[in-house]
Amino acid sequence: MIDLDAVRADTPAASGRVFLDSAGSSLPPRPVLDEVIGHLRREAEVGGYVAARERADDLAAGYRVFAELLGAEPDEIAFTDSATRSWLAAFDAVPLGAGDRVLVTEVEYAGNAIPVLHRAAQVGATVEAIPSDAVGQVDVDALRSMLDERVKLVSLVHVPTNSGLVNPVAEVAAAAHEVGALVLLDACQSLGQLPVHAAELDVDLVSATGRKWLRGPRGTGVLVVRRRAREVLRPRLVDLHSGEWVAPDRVELRTDARVFELWEASIADRLGLIAAARYALDLGLAEIAHEVGARAERLRAGLRELPGVEVRDIGERRAGIVTFTVAGRGAVEVRDELAGRGVVVTTSHAGSTLLDMTRRGLDEVVRASPHYFVEPAQVDQAVEAVSRCGR
Numbered sequence: 001m002i003d004l005d006a007v008r009a010d011t012p013a014a015s016g017r018v019f020l021d022s023a024g025s026s027l028p029p030r031p032v033l034d035e036v037i038g039h040l041r042r043e044a045e046v047g048g049y050v051a052a053r054e055r056a057d058d059l060a061a062g063y064r065v066f067a068e069l070l071g072a073e074p075d076e077i078a079f080t081d082s083a084t085r086s087w088l089a090a091f092d093a094v095p096l097g098a099g100d101r102v103l104v105t106e107v108e109y110a111g112n113a114i115p116v117l118h119r120a121a122q123v124g125a126t127v128e129a130i131p132s133d134a135v136g137q138v139d140v141d142a143l144r145s146m147l148d149e150r151v152k153l154v155s156l157v158h159v160p161t162n163s164g165l166v167n168p169v170a171e172v173a174a175a176a177h178e179v180g181a182l183v184l185l186d187a188c189q190s191l192g193q194l195p196v197h198a199a200e201l202d203v204d205l206v207s208a209t210g211r212k213w214l215r216g217p218r219g220t221g222v223l224v225v226r227r228r229a230r231e232v233l234r235p236r237l238v239d240l241h242s243g244e245w246v247a248p249d250r251v252e253l254r255t256d257a258r259v260f261e262l263w264e265a266s267i268a269d270r271l272g273l274i275a276a277a278r279y280a281l282d283l284g285l286a287e288i289a290h291e292v293g294a295r296a297e298r299l300r301a302g303l304r305e306l307p308g309v310e311v312r313d314i315g316e317r318r319a320g321i322v323t324f325t326v327a328g329r330g331a332v333e334v335r336d337e338l339a340g341r342g343v344v345v346t347t348s349h350a351g352s353t354l355l356d357m358t359r360r361g362l363d364e365v366v367r368a369s370p371h372y373f374v375e376p377a378q379v380d381q382a383v384e385a386v387s388r389c390g391r
C-alpha cells in the first residue's frame, strides 16, 4: 500500500490543484527537488568538477539503481538527456541498408517515426506499420506474417502517448527474435507507472524519459542496451567518454551501454533522476501500477457517465493515460477551461501519433494522466469540472 499522506506531503503542489499531467511532465517529489537544487548550490560553491567528484559514488550507484528499475545489468544502462536522445542513439546504431525493413506499430510516436522515415529514405530501407487488432493493440499474428530476415528492427511503443493502451511486449519480442530482428521498446509512457523489465520482456533496447511517470527532472533520459544487442549495434555518434584515443590513428570504443553517453551532462539532473528512481523503487512498482490503474479507471468511469463526453482509450489492457473528447468543444479549449477550475490536463494532436489518430478519425484528444499522488476525491473533482465544459 502506498501511504497517500506521505507521498502528498512530498508533493505539496498536489494539494493546490488536481494535477493530471504525469504523462506530460509530472511533479517531482521533494527528494528529487532537494537533490537537484542542492547540487546546483554545491556547484556554485566549489565548481562543477569538484562537486561531481564528491558525488562520484552516488553517480556510479545510479547504474545499479536503474538496472534494478529496468530489469537489466548495470553495464546495460546509459544516461541521456531525453527519451528521444536515447531512442535516436540506439536507432542510429542499428545497421540499416538498402532493402532492409523497419516495422513500427500504428501507435508509433512522431519523435520516432520522423527519424525512421528520414533515415530509411536516405539508405533505401522501407518502413511498414504492423496493423492493430480489433481492440487497438499491436496484432501479433499480423506481425508474424510480415516478418522475414530483411526486418532489422521492430519499434514498439509500450504505452502510446495518446491512449490508455498497453501493448503486449513479450509476444512481439519473441516473434521478432525468430528472424533475428532487434526490438526497441519505447517505454517513455510506461516507466514509472508500470513495471518495465527488459530481461523478462526480452527486448533488446529500451528508451525512457525522466520527467513523466518517473517524476524526475526535465532533460533526463535513460537507455537500456542489452549485451546481445551491443554486438549488433554500430555506434556512430561517439565522443571522448564513449572510447579512448589510444594511438594517433586509432580509437577503442567502450563495449558497454555507456558508449552511447556523451561526456557532458547536467550532474544535478542526473542525481535528481537517480533519486526519482529510488523513490519509485521504495514505493514499489507493482503498488504504483495498482494505484495509477485505479485512478485512471475511476476517471474513465466518471467521464463515461457524462453526456457529450467520449472516452477515446483503446486496447485490452489499460494504464494511466485517459483520453477523451467533448462534443462541440476543441481539446485546447477544454484544457484551458479545466485549468481555470484547477484541473491540469493536456492535449494530444494527430501529428504526434499520425497513423493511429488518422485511422480513428481523430484530430485531437484531451489527455488526463493521474499519478498515485492524486486523491480519488480529486479524480471526482476532475470529472465534475469536465461535466461543466460545454455548458
Ligand SMILES: *Cc1c(COP(=O)(O)O)cnc(C)c1O
Pocket: 082, 083, 084, 085, 109, 111, 157, 159, 160, 161, 186, 188, 189, 208, 209, 210, 221
Ligand atoms: C514523450 C514521449 C516520447 C519522448 O520523450 P522525450 O523525453 O520528450 O524525448 C517518446 N515516446 C512517447 C510514447 C512519448 O509519449
